[in-house]
Amino acid sequence: MKKAVKVKPLNFSTSWSYAPAPEGTEHVQLKDRYELFINGKFVAPAGGKYFDTINPATEKKIASVAEAGATDVDKAVKAARQAYDKTWSKMPAAERGKYLYRIARILQEKARELAVIESMDGGKPIRESRDIDVPLAAAHFFYYAGWADKLDYAFPGKRSQPLGVAGQIIPWNFPLLMAAWKIAPALACGNTIVLKPAETTPLTALKLAEILQEADLPPGVVNIITGAGATGAALVNHPGIDKVAFTGSTDVGKLIQKALAGTDKKYTLELGGKAANIIFEDAAIDQAVEGIINGIFFNQGHVCCAGSRLFVQEGVAKEVIRKLKDRISTLIVGDPLDKNTDVGAINSKAQLSKIKTLVNAGIKEGGECWQPDCNVPAKGYWFRPTLFMNVAQSHRIVQEEIFGPVLAIQTFRTLEEVVEKANNTPYGLSGGVWTDKGAKIFNVTGKIKAGVLWANTYNKFDPTSPFGGYKESGMGREGGLHGLMPYVKLS
Amino acid sequence: MATKTILKVKNIKVNVSSNGHEVPKSRLDVRKTYKLYIDGKFPRTESGRVVALKDASGKLIANVCRGSRKDLRDSIVSNRKAQEGWAKKSAYNKAQILYRIAETLEGRRAQFIDTLVQQGDSSVNAKKEVDAAIDLLVYYAGWSDKYIQVFSSVNPVESSHFNFSYHEPMGVVSVVAPLQQGLMGMVSLLAPMIIGGNVCTLLASEKYPLTAVDFGEVLNASDVPGGVVNILTGYRKEFLSHASSHMDINAILFADLDTEQKKLVQINAALNVKRVLDFSKEDIQSPYRILAAQETKTTWHPIGS
Numbered sequence: 124m125k126k127a128v129k130v131k132p133l134n135f136s137t138s139w140s141y142a143p144a145p146e147g148t149e150h151v152q153l154k155d156r157y158e159l160f161i162n163g164k165f166v167a168p169a170g171g172k173y174f175d176t177i178n179p180a181t182e183k184k185i186a187s188v189a190e191a192g193a194t195d196v197d198k199a200v201k202a203a204r205q206a207y208d209k210t211w212s213k214m215p216a217a218e219r220g221k222y223l224y225r226i227a228r229i230l231q232e233k234a235r236e237l238a239v240i241e242s243m244d245g246g247k248p249i250r251e252s253r254d255i256d257v258p259l260a261a262a263h264f265f266y267y268a269g270w271a272d273k274l275d276y277a278f279p280g281k282r283s284q285p286l287g288v289a290g291q292i293i294p295w296n297f298p299l300l301m302a303a304w305k306i307a308p309a310l311a312c313g314n315t316i317v318l319k320p321a322e323t324t325p326l327t328a329l330k331l332a333e334i335l336q337e338a339d340l341p342p343g344v345v346n347i348i349t350g351a352g353a354t355g356a357a358l359v360n361h362p363g364i365d366k367v368a369f370t371g372s373t374d375v376g377k378l379i380q381k382a383l384a385g386t387d388k389k390y391t392l393e394l395g396g397k398a399a400n401i402i403f404e405d406a407a408i409d410q411a412v413e414g415i416i417n418g419i420f421f422n423q424g425h426v427c428c429a430g431s432r433l434f435v436q437e438g439v440a441k442e443v444i445r446k447l448k449d450r451i452s453t454l455i456v457g458d459p460l461d462k463n464t465d466v467g468a469i470n471s472k473a474q475l476s477k478i479k480t481l482v483n484a485g486i487k488e489g490g491e492c493w494q495p496d497c498n499v500p501a502k503g504y505w506f507r508p509t510l511f512m513n514v515a516q517s518h519r520i521v522q523e524e525i526f527g528p529v530l531a532i533q534t535f536r537t538l539e540e541v542v543e544k545a546n547n548t549p550y551g552l553s554g555g556v557w558t559d560k561g562a563k564i565f566n567v568t569g570k571i572k573a574g575v576l577w578a579n580t581y582n583k584f585d586p587t588s589p590f591g592g593y594k595e596s597g598m599g600r601e602g603g604l605h606g607l608m609p610y611v612k613l614s
Numbered sequence: 615m616a617t618k619t620i621l622k623v624k625n626i627k628v629n630v631s632s633n634g635h636e637v638p639k640s641r642l643d644v645r646k647t648y649k650l651y652i653d654g655k656f657p658r659t660e661s662g663r664v665v666a667l668k669d670a671s672g673k674l675i676a677n678v679c680r681g682s683r684k685d686l687r688d689s690i691v692s693n694r695k696a697q698e699g700w701a702k703k704s705a706y707n708k709a710q711i712l713y714r715i716a717e718t719l720e721g722r723r724a725q726f727i728d729t730l731v732q733q734g735d736s737s738v739n740a741k742k743e744v745d746a747a748i749d750l751l752v753y754y755a756g757w758s759d760k761y762i763q764v765f766s767s768v769n770p771v772e773s774s775h776f777n778f779s780y781h782e783p784m785g786v787v788s789v790v791a792p793l794q795q796g797l798m799g800m801v802s803l804l805a806p807m808i809i810g811g812n813v814c815t816l817l818a819s820e821k822y823p824l825t826a827v828d829f830g831e832v833l834n835a836s837d838v839p840g841g842v843v844n845i846l847t848g849y850r851k852e853f854l855s856h857a858s859s860h861m862d863i864n865a866i867l868f869a870d871l872d873t874e875q876k877k878l879v880q881i882n883a884a885l886n887v888k889r890v891l892d893f894s895k896e897d898i899q900s901p902y903r904i905l906a907a908q909e910t911k912t913t914w915h916p917i918g919s
Contacts, residue, residue, distance in 0.1 A: 262772075279764055281902070377884045384880030385873065392887065549886070561915075568913045572782075579916045585771035589779050589912050594864070595887045604767050605779060605910050613902065 130445065141455065144462040146249045151239050157188045157325065159195055159349065160332035162202035163342025169194040174351070176325055179246040180459050180468040180503040188325050191348035193357045199317045199346040200363040203288040206343030207315040212285060214341075216313070220271030223310060225338040227264035230303075233334065234258065237327055241299055242459040244326040246468030246504070247422050249460050259584055260303035263602075266586035267307035270607060274312065277604055283611035285313030286389060287365035290358040293328075294371045295321035295470050296425040296526075302328050304590075304601045305368050306345060312610035314366070315344050319358055322351040323471045356382070364388060368609065370427075373524070373550070373595050391599030391609040393427065393591055395524040396552030399545035400430030400581060401567065403538075404438045406557035410579065412446045415530070418555055418581035420454065420466050420508050424528040425474070427596075428553035430581050432521060433532045434541050440534045444512065451508045452495045466528060469504040478506050478527035485511050485520035490531070516547060524550070538563070542570045551593030555581045574600070648678050648823065650685060650847065651830030653692035654840020660684050665848065667823060670734060678823040681848035683856045686788075689815040689844040690862055693786045696841025701783050701811030709758035712809055714836040716751035719744070722832060729824050730796055747801040753899055754805035761810070761901045769912070776915040781908035783811035784889055785864035788857040790850065792870040796822025800829065803867055803893060806903035808842055812865075815844045817857070823847040850875075858882035865889035865907055869896075 156173065158165040173187040191199070211219070230237065234257045241252040274283045289309045293301035298320055309316055320328035332347045348354060352375075359367050359379055367390040369379050376394040383390055400418045402411045418430025435443045459467035469475040486492050490511040499505035509529045514521050521531045535541040545554060553575040556567045568576035574592045577583060584590065584602075591600040599609045649656040661682035667675045679685075700708075719726065723744055730740035766780040787807050792799030796819055807814050818826030830845045846853065854875055858866055859882040866879055866888055876892070883890045891906050 280900075373887070377887065380884035380887065381881050384884070385877035394887070564913075564915060568911075568915075574909065574911060576911065576913045578914060580773075580775065580914055583771070583773060583775070583914055585769065585773070585777070587769040588771050588777050588914070589767075589769070589910050591910070593784075593909050597887065598889055600910050603769050603779065603912075 132449070141463045143458070145458060146239055146242075146253075146460045146462060148239055148243070148460070151236050151243075153186055153240065153326070155186055157186055157329045157349070159189045159191050159199070160329065160347040161195070161199045162206075162346065163336065163340075165332070168192060174322065176244060176323065178243050179323075179470055180500070182502055182504075185243060186326065188329070188349045191319075191350040191354045191357075195348055196317070196354065196357040196361055197363075199348050200288060200290070200358075200361050202343035202346055203315040203317050204363055206341055207285075207287055210341040211315050211344050212313055216272035216274070219310065219313065220268045222338060222340050223264050223268030223271065223307060226334060226340070227261045227268060229334045229337055230257065230261035230264065233330075234261070237299060237330060239460065240330060241327050242467065245295060245298060245324045246459050246470050248464040248467040249462055250464065251422060255584075256297055256300045259586070260300045263300075263303040263307045263586045267311040270308075271311040274607065274611070277607050278611070278613055281613040283312065283607075283613055286610060286612055287314060288363060289314045289316050289366040289368060289610065290361065290364040291316060291318045291368045292355045292358065292371065293318065293320055295324040296422060296427070298324040299327035299331065301370055302331055305370075308601070308606045309368070309610050310344065312607055314610055317346045317348060317358060317364065319348055319350060319355050322349065325349040359383065366390065366610070369393070376597060389609070391591075391601070392597035393599070393601060394552075394595060394597040395550060396427045396429070396592065396596050397432060397522065397524050397548050397550045398428055398430050398553040398555065398573065399432045399434055399541075399571065400555035401434045401541050401545060401557065402436060402439065402443055403556070403558040403563065404436045405559045406439075407559065407579070408439060408442060408446065411557040412443065412450050414555065414557060414579070414581045415443075415447060416450055416454070419530040420528050421582045423466055423469055423506070425470055425526055426582065427524075428575060428582065429526075430553075430555050431525060431530060432545075433530055434535050434544060435532065436541075437534050437536055444510075444532065447510065448493065448495075451510070452497070454495070454497070454508055456497050456499050456505060456507060458500070466508060469506050469527065472504055474526065475504040475506060478525055478529065481520055481523060481525045482509060482529060485514070485518060485529075485531075488514075488518045488520070490514045490518060490520060516544060522548065538567065542567065546570075546572050549595040552591075552596035553577070646676070648676050648827045648847070650679050650681055651827060651834070651843075651845040652685070652689050653844065654834060656830070659848070660688070667733075669732070675732060676824060678847045681817075681846035681853070683852070685846055686815065686853065686856050686860065689846060690786060690860060692841040692844060693813040693815055694862060696839055697783070697785055697813045700808070700813055700839060700842045705759035705762070708809060708811070709755045711837050712751055712755035712758065712805065715832060715838065716748050716755065718832045718836045719748050719751065722828075723748075726797060726825065726828065729828055730822070733796060733822050733824060735796070743795060743798045747797045750798070750801055750899065751805055754809045754904070757901050757904055758809050761904045764901060765905055771914070774917050776917050777912065778915070779910050779912040781810070781905070782911050784907050784909055785812065786862065787812045787814050787865045787867050787891075787907055788860070788863050789814045789816045790854065790857075790866070790868040790871065791816055791819045791826060793819050793821050794870070796825040797829070799869065800826060802898050803869060804843060807867065807907055808838075810904040810907055812907050813842045815846060815857070817850060817853040818845060818847045820850055854879055855882065858888065859885055861886050863888060865891055867891040867893065867907070869893040
């Protein structure tokens with residue numbers, strides 16, 4: 124029998140600390156007030172109402188933003204229709220593609236400014252907005268640009284036609300990236316757009332509107348209207364749109380699916396998730412620990428495909444949890460604009476209170492809660508990276524999407540057991556598998572009912588790679604060849 | 615005893631019975647009890663209710679089961695049990711089973727033509743329809759090991775991963791057979807579902823329930839595992855609200871719902887984000903019918919550095 128080796132806990136409270144390394148903001152150009160982007164121009168909302176967008180790390184107002192009412196939505200839809208009829212659907216496909224290439228290039232040129240604004244408005248670490256959100260947004264435009272004049276090769280035996288006007292509603296977790304995911308394929312296929320960004324993170328979409336102007340995109344081809352749920356509902360219910368593309372919670376997704384009953388509008392839904400991240404005994408443990416961290420604490424856990432349910436095979440459970448705690452203790456929680464920051468601010472006060480509610484429910488239901496004793500700033504919305512152990516399948520923190528930096532850990536013995544547990548959820552967006560065996564990767568990923576499976580990695584995205592869920596995680600795919608299908612009709 | 619014509623053949627008087635078969639005059643024909651088809655068996659509806667199916671002249675053809683919500687639930691339990699095993703069968707195997715259905719149907723061509731005629735079709739149309747349905751099964755059998763090749767992709771991602779997307783069946787699909795075209799309507803919806811690894815509960819056409827139940831016998835005789843296709847007869851109106859609100863059905867497929875029926879289905883579908891598949895405008899022969907009931911799964915497989 125092996126002698127148990129006592130492992131000393133790592134001590135991180137040394138005199139070494141990181142000096143602040145904040146990204147500069149002097150190059151950022153922001154207006155005090157943003158209007159609606161309709162028909163190529165910034166116009167004041169008919170109702171004259173504005174709301175504040177605030178920096179969740181400081182609780183300070185960044186700008187006031189127009190709130191679009193039903194009249195504005197109508198104006199935007201009409202502008203999109205006119206642009207569709209008169210310009211966009213008549214333009215040679217190759218020219219459409221060239222506009223998309225232009226947009227991609229300007230996004231790259233302005234990458235630094237966009238990254239800083241993204242982190243200010245949404246609270247995500249600058250490391251992520253700089254290295255992931257903005258470059259991926261540009262890459263999406265660049266990828267779909269090339270599809271515009273090659274659609275005949277995408278649908279064997281069929282000809283594709285655009286649908287018309289697409290109403291698109293995007294969430295606050297990846298504001299610019301989600302705008303790119305929605306706009307790029309829709310435009311490549313020849314549709315025009317009315318896009319509504321989330322009310323807590325409208326700024327990069329409005330900066331994108333300026334970029335569209337700079338790219339000389341014909342007026343009305345993309346309209347960007349800001350507002351909250353009521354604006355989104357007015358857009359979904361507008362009779363002048365042909366298609367709804369929504370990314371957000373499963374609850375709202377169901378409301379939209381219901382609202383569209385009895386209409387001929389097509390829809391794609393990219394909804395919530397509660398993904399299983401599965402660690403087998405034969406995995407490279409240190410690599411897996413990094414993957415678990417990235418899976419749940421990337422973007423403060425505000426990720427629909429977050430690996431929020433960790434399944435560890437019993438033989439390595441102790442080791443994984445110990446290493447996980449050690450690694451979490453090194454995470455730097457704080458100023459999103461600091462280049463050393465690992466975990467930024469929670470996006471909004473409302474989201475913070477939702478996370479707290481679910482964490483309290485987890486404690487009440489008997490889960491063992493663990494947090495590192497890191498400091499968080501006094502002002503702003505913060506939540507420490509959190510682990511839950513000793514939880515059951517039936518617990519709310521195991522069943523419900525928390526959309527925050529909270530990981531529920533369960534153990535398993537056999538492959539069959541973990542597959543069954545992983546699939547025991549109404550969601551089916553994503554999953555992760557960690558093992559040294561290639562055959563086991565194929566075996567397990569084949570059995571998990573989810574749209575995206577990562578093996579020995581997690582939270583990877585690419586414009587060529589289709590993304591989207593099974594079951595209550597939504598329908599339709601975004602990205603890649605398969606991401607074209609939701610924006611065409613075939614004949 | 616329901617007789618239509620009396621013919622004289624070789625001095626023996628024969629009757630033509632209600633199901634079109636010749637029987638000696640002195641013999642009482644054996645009528646068929648039309649039951650449901652669930653899990654490879656032919657149970658009566660648990661509700662004990664029947665619908666009297668009558669011909670144009672108002673004469674009784676048969677008492678058809680009026681399937682209930684409980685029958686639907688039983689059927690879905692059986693579907694769910696059968697789904698993984700069916701999807702896991704090799705593409706070659708599924709192709710052969712679909713081809714086998716065509717073979718069995720060809721052997722029972724006369725029976726199906728007779729039954730269609732009995733339910734009101736002209737014999738010319740009935741013949742055409744049965745032939746077309748057999749050919750359509752052969753068509754879809756051929757797609758079994760090809761549609762994934764046509765629609766899958768290897769995605770050239772920027773990182774060191776082998777990234778690929780392929781298709782998996784949505785799972786349990788409830789299928790509303792069109793009212794018209796008793797055989798073809800049903801086959802054109804079922805074939806693309808099951809060849810893609812889905813399993814189905816079919817609500818038979820109210821106008822052609824006998825053809826649906828007879829088709830269950832064909833499936834039963836063609837190595838289609840129990841639970842892959844279950845067949846219920848009854849009222850569409852009842853079935854629609856039950857099937858669209860059932861929480862363990864992944865998709866609902868139809869081709870001829872009216873606006874109100876469609877709306878009801880779409881509203882209920884939102885309960886569990888059911889996929890709503892409307893084939894009213896889809897080509898009868900098309901791999902896109904198969905694709906419509908598939909999910910796309912994308913896997914990031916490490917390739918090392």
